[in-house]
Amino acid sequence: MTLQARLDRLPWSRYQWQVAGTLALCFAFELADINSFAYAAPAVHQALRIGFRAISVVTAAGFLGMFTGAALGGRLAERFGRRRGLRASVVWFSVFSLANAAAPDAATLTAARFLTGCGLGAMTVVAVTHLAELVPANQRGRLQACTLAAGLLGIPAMAFSARVVIGLGPQGWRLIFVLGALGLVSLVITRWLPESPAWLLAHGRAAEAADAVAAIETRVGRPLPPVVVVAPVPVPPRLRVRLLFFGPLGRRTVLLMTVWVLLTISYYGFASFAPALLHDHGFTLTHSVGYTALTTLGAVPGALLAWPVADRFGMRGPITVLSLLFAASGVAYGLTFAPAAIVVFGFLVAALNQALVALMYSYTPRLFPVEIRATATGLCYGAGRLLNAFGPLVVGQIYLTLGYTPVFVFVGACGALIAVSVLLLAPRRAALAPVAERAPSPA
Numbered sequence: 001m002t003l004q005a006r007l008d009r010l011p012w013s014r015y016q017w018q019v020a021g022t023l024a025l026c027f028a029f030e031l032a033d034i035n036s037f038a039y040a041a042p043a044v045h046q047a048l049r050i051g052f053r054a055i056s057v058v059t060a061a062g063f064l065g066m067f068t069g070a071a072l073g074g075r076l077a078e079r080f081g082r083r084r085g086l087r088a089s090v091v092w093f094s095v096f097s098l099a100n101a102a103a104p105d106a107a108t109l110t111a112a113r114f115l116t117g118c119g120l121g122a123m124t125v126v127a128v129t130h131l132a133e134l135v136p137a138n139q140r141g142r143l144q145a146c147t148l149a150a151g152l153l154g155i156p157a158m159a160f161s162a163r164v165v166i167g168l169g170p171q172g173w174r175l176i177f178v179l180g181a182l183g184l185v186s187l188v189i190t191r192w193l194p195e196s197p198a199w200l201l202a203h204g205r206a207a208e209a210a211d212a213v214a215a216i217e218t219r220v221g222r223p224l225p226p227v228v229v230v231a232p233v234p235v236p237p238r239l240r241v242r243l244l245f246f247g248p249l250g251r252r253t254v255l256l257m258t259v260w261v262l263l264t265i266s267y268y269g270f271a272s273f274a275p276a277l278l279h280d281h282g283f284t285l286t287h288s289v290g291y292t293a294l295t296t297l298g299a300v301p302g303a304l305l306a307w308p309v310a311d312r313f314g315m316r317g318p319i320t321v322l323s324l325l326f327a328a329s330g331v332a333y334g335l336t337f338a339p340a341a342i343v344v345f346g347f348l349v350a351a352l353n354q355a356l357v358a359l360m361y362s363y364t365p366r367l368f369p370v371e372i373r374a375t376a377t378g379l380c381y382g383a384g385r386l387l388n389a390f391g392p393l394v395v396g397q398i399y400l401t402l403g404y405t406p407v408f409v410f411v412g413a414c415g416a417l418i419a420v421s422v423l424l425l426a427p428r429r430a431a432l433a434p435v436a437e438r439a440p441s442p443a
Contacts, residue, residue: 003197003213008136013220019134020147022189023127026090027151029183030123032158033097035296036180037062037113039162043173050106056396060389061110063268065117066124067386073122074129074378082130082196082374089126090183090190093119097180116180121385125378132365132373133196134216141310141362148358149303156296198370244368244376252367255425256380259319259360259418264384265394266414267353270330270407295346302351306358315363315426319356320419326352327415334408349411356418367427 010016037044041055050058069089077085096116103109128144135143158179165175194216200209217224244253309318329348336342368376399407 015219024147024150025186028154032154033180040173040176054106056393058110062113062117063385064389065114066121067382069118069121070125070378070382074125074374077126077374085126089119089123094181094183100177101174128361129374133198144362145306145358149300152299159296257383258421260384261387262414262418264388266411294343298347298351299354302354303358305355310362319422323415323418327412330411334405
């Protein structure tokens with residue numbers, strides 16, 4: 001009898017919803033903070049007298065910080081644990097969000113966005129990995145979907161709050177970043193989260209891992225079905241990071257890096273510039289932020305689109321279909337200036353993107369062995385953030401050189417390339433078995 005077999009027998013109960021709700025709160029503050037500069041940008045453009053290229057640099061700094069945080073946060077979570085890494089990353093991005101609020105010029109704001117991004121990237125990687133290791137294997141995809149869906153409420157909350165505080169005066173934009181610092185509230189709730197039994201076991205702390213599983217079983221609060229006895233899976237030898245780029249793991253790493261890069265560049269190229277581009281094309285500041293705020297409402301139902309397919313199908317079908325629909329919606333957004341159409345197509349872009357993100361949150365950690373799971377997840381997710389550090393610069397240059405509509409053609413092209421990448425490189429459904437139970441050979 002293995003500890004994973006004991007976890008896998010857990011029925012749906014309050015425990016799973018408590019895990020999802022706790023991590024959703026962390027995601028809500030993290031996602032609100034990621035999007036904070038997009039809503040502050042039009043006001044920052046006026047208050048600090050900086051142009052679109054400077055806005056692109058500030059945005060790029062945030063994504064560069066997210067890559068750094070994702071890569072380093074994954075490594076630290078391997079060494080010090082998932083729970084400790086989660087709480088540390090929340091403190092980091094919350095504290096540095098306050099530095100954004102106090103920034104007197106573009107250079108200081110750029111540095112503050114980089115440091116804030118470090119915490120944001122680390123938090124995402126650790127939270128996704130932690131959830132995958134705390135719940136039964138056949139529930140992970142659905143729980144990732146509902147956790148993200150609830151956490152995404154932070155985006156419209158930030159969007160509508162930004163619309164209010166921007167109207168308070170020329171310096172109202174600073175309050176947007178103060179709101180991002182409220183992530184410290186989640187520290188109170190995350191205190192109860194157990195450490196990952198898989199991480200404890202991988203670090204030779206078998207007794208603590210058994211205690212953690214026993215505590216989870218107690219928390220379920222009702223009789224449990226019998227454990228299905230399975231043969232223990234041999235623990236693979238210590239894996240080196242370089243093996244992520246060779247053999248079976250190498251193909252998975254390339255695929256996931258490619259999808260995360262295209263997914264991140266396409267959506268944040270859209271979300272980071274939509275308010276400023278609308279404002280530059282004749283919409284008032286409050287209307288441009290307001291329309292964009294309405295489109296963010298698509299994020300929550302979009303994440304829930306992943307619920308019925310996340311634990312039933314492989315990557316190829318769902319991600320291909322959703323990415324093509326995402327591409328079409330992005331192009332359609334750039335072809336209209338009618339307010340109703342802007343809101344509808346923007347809503348679809350947000351919804352379809354978050355459905356894809358929910359699926360990728362589910363697939364990414366399960367494709368790697370526990371010994372390097374957080375590191376691999378951090379590298380793949382972080383690759384998207386690293387390339388997206390240049391994405392805003394590309395989007396800004398496309399706008400300045402070619403105009404408004406080509407920006408959204410670029411967004412659509414990224415979505416189409418996601419579909420192509422998945423069709424060419426995604427493993428078959430059988431290869432998506434959780435790697436905690438069946439780690440692939442690095443050879």
